[in-house]
Amino acid sequence: xFSRVGDKWTMLVVAYLGEGPMRFNELRRxxxxxxxxxxxxxxxTLERDGYVSRTVTPSRPPHVDYALTDLGLSxxxxxxxxxxxxxxxxxxxxxARADYDAREGN
Numbered sequence: 001x002f003s004r005v006g007d008k009w010t011m012l013v014v015a016y017l018g019e020g021p022m023r024f025n026e027l028r029r030x031x032x033x034x035x036x037x038x039x040x041x042x043x044x045t046l047e048r049d050g051y052v053s054r055t056v057t058p059s060r061p062p063h064v065d066y067a068l069t070d071l072g073l074s075x076x077x078x079x080x081x082x083x084x085x086x087x088x089x090x091x092x093x094x095x096a097r098a099d100y101d102a103r104e105g106n
Contacts, residue, residue: 013046017052023063024064046072050072052072053068
């Protein structure tokens, strides 16, 4: 369970959907580097786990919206906290990497 919630794609999808409901291609364009297959897989898993709802509006072609459920909205809190922590500690992380690379000859 922890690996799913903390994985890169889950965090990005939840963060983007935190802005409001989105269609598949809108979400894919926003994330940019995710493949169609990975986005489909991530959305299905998030829907199965109760974080995301999928609403189909009958039309030609069908209009499908993805949105965070209440559970998904509650996940935004730790995701935003982690993002803020990362930004606040970016200099220290980069310095640690540089020190490591210098010691290891990278």
